[in-house]
Amino acid sequence: SQQGEEDPQALSIQEGENATMNCSYKTSINNLQWYRQNSGRGLVHLILIRSNEREKHSGRLRVTLDTSKKSSSLLITASRAADTASYFCATSRAGGSYIPTFGRGTSLIVHP
Amino acid sequence: SQTIHQWPATLVQPVGSPLSLECTVEGTSNPNLYWYRQAAGRGLQLLFYSVGIGQISSEVPQNLxxxxxxxxxxxxxxxxxxxxxxxxxxxxxxxxTGVGYTFGSGTRLTVV
Known part of the structure; x- marks a missing residue:
């Protein structure tokens, strides 16, 4: 069953704007990861946040985790055309298999 | 540094023909290995994973x-x-630990 679900499914913004994508999940997790996929390519790991963390930063990326709401958000600040890609969250269930379950992704288009 | 190679990049095969996709990892030992399938507009579906030589776990029953x-x-x-x-x-x-997956570049398979 799908554990993480991203929304929106698609997001279209102008270069320089911020992009926010959300991920909701159903069961308690050990950690949550965000990945990026350029069209027709493999996924690239962006950032991991553990269940006892609330916020992490990496360059222009900011990830938050709210375990009470079972949700996470990925914020890309000052977006660039090169940020155009699909973004996936992946969750590992607490007490379950370590293998993460991927959502269906948010397709982000950044217009130059 | 670790690298992962996956080939071929694209493949068109007739119905009923056999299939063999290969993946190799360099620069690490005893990795956990995974095969995923991604349908258009969908998330990643875990097909198989392996924690060691000769050890295969199947997540989805199918003809693969x-x-x-x-x-x-x-x-x-x-x-x-x-x-x-x-x-x-x-x-x-x-x-x-299953965190920070590194993906290959993928194989686009079209069965005709």
Whole structure:
């Protein structure tokens, strides 16, 4: 069953704007990861946040985790055309298999 | 540094023909290896994973099989392809904790 679900499914913004994508999940997790996929390519790991963390930063990326709401958000600040890609969250269930379950992704288009 | 190689990049095969996709990892030992399938507009579906040579776990019953003849080699096979086997196949590896997956560049399989 799908554990993480991203929304929106698609997001279209102008270069320089911020992009926010959300991920909701159903069961308690050990950690949550965000990945990026350029069209027709493999996924690239962006950032991991553990269940006892609330916020992490990496360059222009900011990830938050709210375990009470079972949700996470990925914020890309000052977006660039090169940020155009699909973004996936992946969750590992607490007490379950370590293998993460991927959502269906948010397709982000950044217009130059 | 660790690298993952997956080939071929694209493949067009007739229904009923056999399939063999290969994935190799360099620069690490005893990796956990995974095969995923991604249908258009969908998330990643875990097909098989392996924690060691000769150890294969199947997540989805289907006409595909996987083998791990060497520590850093993972092969996805089928004896007879179905139309429904079309999709984007991704190989990945991780350490034993399952965080920070590294993905190959993928194989676009079209069964005609």
């Amino acid at each position: 099989s996987a083998s791990r003849p060497q520590d850093r080699q993972f092969i996805l096979s089928s004896k007879k392809l179905l139309l429904s086997d079309s999709g984007f196949y991704l190989c990945a590896w991780s350490t034993g």
